[in-house]
Amino acid sequence: MSKEILKLKPQQLWKHFYDLTQIPRPTGQMKEVTKFVIDFGKSLGLEVKQDKTGNIVITKPATKGMEKAPVVILQSHLDMVPQKNSNVKHDFTKDPIETQIDGSRVKAKSTTLGADNGIGAAAMMAVLEDTTLKHGKIEALFTVDEEVGMVGASGLKKGFLSGNVLLNLDTEEIGELCVGCAGGADVNADWEFKDAEVPAGDVAYKISLTGLRGGHSGTEIHMGRANANKLMFYFLKEAVSNYEVRLSAIDGGSLRNAIPREAVAIVTLPEEDEKDFLKLVKEYEKIFKEEYKAVEANLSFKAAKTELPKTLIPEEIQDSVINAVIGCQNGVISMLTDFEGIVETSTNLASVKSEAGRISAKMLARSSSETRKDEICSSLESVFALAGAKVSIENGYPGWQPNAQSDTLNMMAKLYKDMYNEDAHVVVVHAGLECGIILGSTPGLDIVSFGPTILNAHSPDEFVEIDTVSKFYDYLVKTLENIK
Numbered sequence: 001m002s003k004e005i006l007k008l009k010p011q012q013l014w015k016h017f018y019d020l021t022q023i024p025r026p027t028g029q030m031k032e033v034t035k036f037v038i039d040f041g042k043s044l045g046l047e048v049k050q051d052k053t054g055n056i057v058i059t060k061p062a063t064k065g066m067e068k069a070p071v072v073i074l075q076s077h078l079d080m081v082p083q084k085n086s087n088v089k090h091d092f093t094k095d096p097i098e099t100q101i102d103g104s105r106v107k108a109k110s111t112t113l114g115a116d117n118g119i120g121a122a123a124m125m126a127v128l129e130d131t132t133l134k135h136g137k138i139e140a141l142f143t144v145d146e147e148v149g150m151v152g153a154s155g156l157k158k159g160f161l162s163g164n165v166l167l168n169l170d171t172e173e174i175g176e177l178c179v180g181c182a183g184g185a186d187v188n189a190d191w192e193f194k195d196a197e198v199p200a201g202d203v204a205y206k207i208s209l210t211g212l213r214g215g216h217s218g219t220e221i222h223m224g225r226a227n228a229n230k231l232m233f234y235f236l237k238e239a240v241s242n243y244e245v246r247l248s249a250i251d252g253g254s255l256r257n258a259i260p261r262e263a264v265a266i267v268t269l270p271e272e273d274e275k276d277f278l279k280l281v282k283e284y285e286k287i288f289k290e291e292y293k294a295v296e297a298n299l300s301f302k303a304a305k306t307e308l309p310k311t312l313i314p315e316e317i318q319d320s321v322i323n324a325v326i327g328c329q330n331g332v333i334s335m336l337t338d339f340e341g342i343v344e345t346s347t348n349l350a351s352v353k354s355e356a357g358r359i360s361a362k363m364l365a366r367s368s369s370e371t372r373k374d375e376i377c378s379s380l381e382s383v384f385a386l387a388g389a390k391v392s393i394e395n396g397y398p399g400w401q402p403n404a405q406s407d408t409l410n411m412m413a414k415l416y417k418d419m420y421n422e423d424a425h426v427v428v429v430h431a432g433l434e435c436g437i438i439l440g441s442t443p444g445l446d447i448v449s450f451g452p453t454i455l456n457a458h459s460p461d462e463f464v465e466i467d468t469v470s471k472f473y474d475y476l477v478k479t480l481e482n483i484k
Contacts, residue, residue, distance in 0.1 A: 002099045005106055008466060010473050012130065016122035021097040021114060026082035029093060030054050030144040033078050037125075037142050044129055053155025054144040060128050062137045069136025069484045073163035073445070074127065076120030076170060077146035077153075077434065081255060081458045084111040086210065086262055088460070107463035115464040116457040117146070120169030123473055127480070135480035139163050143434060147257060149186070149395035153434035156441040163442065165408050165483055168435050168449035169476070172219065172457060173427075174468035175420075177412055178449035180402035180428035181435060182218065182344075182366040185377050186256055186395045189361040189384035191321060195311035196246075202268040204248070206306040207232070207281065209288075211298035214261035214459040217348035217364055218431030221259070222332050226292045226299065228252050228263035229352045233325040235284045235301075236265065240322060243273040243280070247318045248309040253351035256364045257432075258458040260350060266309055278303060313354065317388075321359055324387035325352060328363065333376060336368060336428065343430040345372045347380065361389070366430060368399050400436035400447070402428055408446045412479055419478060420471075450475070 002021065008014045025033040034054055041048035041058035050056050062069060082092035088110040098109040107113055124140045127133060139161055143152035171178045209232050213225050229252040239245040246268045253260025269277055285301035292299060313321075333345040345367035352361045363380055367373035373396075381391045403409070409426065416424035435447050452468035455461075 002096070004101050005099050009470055010126065012126040013119070013122045013469065013473055016125040017118055018099070020118045020122060021099055024093055024095065025079055025114070026092045027079040027145050027147040030078060034142070034144065037078065040125060041128070046128065051155065051157065051160055053152055055152045055156060055160070056142040057161065058128055058140040060138040060140065063134050066134060066136045066484070070164035071137045071139060071162055072135065072480060072483055073139045073141055073161055073166045074124045075141040075143065075166060075168050075434065075438065076117045076124055077143045078121055079145050079147050080114035080116065080118060081112050081147050081258060083214070083255065083258060083459055085460055101466070102463070104466055105463040106466060108460070110460050112458065112460060113462040113464065115454045115462060116172065117170045119452055119454070119464060119469060123169055123476055126473065127476070133477055133480065136483060138480070146434060147255075150397050150432065150434055150437055153437040154397065156438060158441050161442045164444070164446065166435065166438060166445045166447040167476070167479065168433055168447065169451050170433055171429065171449040171451040172454040174453045174465070174471055175416070175422070176425045176427050176450065177409060177416070178427050178429050178433070179404070179406065179409055179447070180368065181400045181433040182368045182430045183370060183373055183397055183399035183436065184364055184366040184432045185373060185393055185397070187363040187365055187377055187380045188392045188394065189324065189389035191317050191359045191389050193314050193317045193357055195357065196314045198268055198308060198310070198312055199246070199270070201271055202246070202308065203271050203274055204266065204268045204306050204308045205277070205303045207235070207265045207267060207303050209263045209301050211300045212261040212296055213456070213461065214259045215456055216431060216458045217257045217259050217350065218366055219429060219457070221346045221348065221430065222343050224295050225259055226288070226296050227330050227349055228260040229325060229349045230330055231288055232263040232265060233322055237322050237326055239267070239277065239280060240318065243269050243277050245269045245277065246312045246315070248312050250352055250354045250359065252353065253349075255458065256350045256362055257348070258350065259348060261459065266306065268308065268312065313359065317359065320387040320389070321352070321361070324384050324389065325349065325361065327383045329376065329379060334372065339428045342428050344368050345376055346430065347376060366432065368428065370398065397432065398436045398440065400433060400439065406446050406448065408448050408483065411482055412448055415478060415482055416475065419475060
């Protein structure tokens with residue numbers, strides 16, 4: 001099925017995207033894909049260099065007559081978000097992505113597709129190998145480990161790049177020209193404890209919340225989708241309060257920048273409360289389905305009897321975690337005033353997980369405002385610290401402030417109108433892009449971000465609209481021709 005995409009146009013781009021899908025490249029596993037890109041650049045006879053962080057720059061000289069044009073940096077990241085449904089067998093560290101054409105879309109078989117940002121990287125490779133294009137000098141920057149902490153961009157040093165214009169190819173709506181994005185930071189909370197014993201006469205249940213849509217915690221945080229951790233802990237609070245339920249284990253969510261789709265808890269309770277407990281599960285499933293009927297059609301909340309666990313989380317820790325998760329701000333916090341309909345500040349309660357003697361909660365805070373980002377991080381820190389957790393704030397990265405007077409933006413807006421007889425939409429996105437970080441290592445860059453239409457990124461429902469890929473690539477080629 002995967003090779004069907006090789007028939008799509010532009011064939012050069014889809015060929016390179018196919019090659020990328022065959023290389024396992026979750027964040028943190030960059031060795032194989034960076035070698036592939038380095039070998040590709042060298043096979044074209046182009047200058048290739050790699051920094052200590054792993055980022056790669058392939059330099060393509062200007063075509064004849066374009067030698068005096070500004071140097072253009074094309075940029076995409078090589079890693080992808082590894083997400084799958086719990087019932088799917090797929091090892092992102094060694095298995096290729098199985099792509100398939102579904103009508104007007106390309107998607108993967110029950111996993112993330114990696115179009116974020118594989119399509120951008122494939123477009124850059126197509127530009128590098130095409131000798132018929134007209135353009136100034138190009139520096140093709142392939143960054144590593146963007147999806148967790150923007151590690152690659154943060155590792156860039158001054159002097160690694162020499163460009164004047166940066167075209168970031170990581171925006172996910174055709175016809176949008178992005179000129180700003182949010183910054184972010186990770187907030188981590190941890191509790192340590194000694195395991196407690198299971199009360200005599202208890203029975204055990206596995207509670208499973210599945211079927212949620214999840215999605216990108218930046219671009220889709222405003223869509224009202226359910227957060228599996230919040231829903232699970234709403235239920236646990238009442239179950240603990242009314243039926244002497246005790247928590248043994250919790251596993252909710254996975255990646256910091258993905259809205260959690262699933263949560264599983266192992267609990268025990270007195271056998272005499274079993275009937276009422278199961279009734280409560282059914283009541284909450286009904287409540288959840290009613291509350292989210294417009295956005296979560298496949299929501300499932302079930303309890304199944306299971307083996308009695310050997311240990312429990314101590315009651316005081318259990319109660320503290322429940323109260324902290326319930327009190328944690330999640331979702332949209334504030335909206336931008338200058339760009340209608342754009343989120344300014346948000347949080348994503350990304351994961352709550354237990355292991356032997358420990359529970360951890362991980363959140364990603366985002367904001368276009370550095371001060372408001374600091375405020376929300378401080379607020380989260382206070383909530384979890386009051387609940388007895390050890391809290392750390394890590395991996396902070398800056399936002400990218402809009403420049404409405406950008407020469408490149410004005411040219412690209414006019415070009416889009418000329419090519420497609422419609423206006424491009426100038427936007428600021430709530431997702432984290434590497435642009436602001438790259439600007440720190442290469443000051444003075446004129447930056448615009450754009451790309452094809454990719455929906456449901458960071459979830460197994462991710463897909464890219466086929467016709468927007470050719471439109472995006474044609475526009476990229478014309479943009480390079482017009483930067484003079």
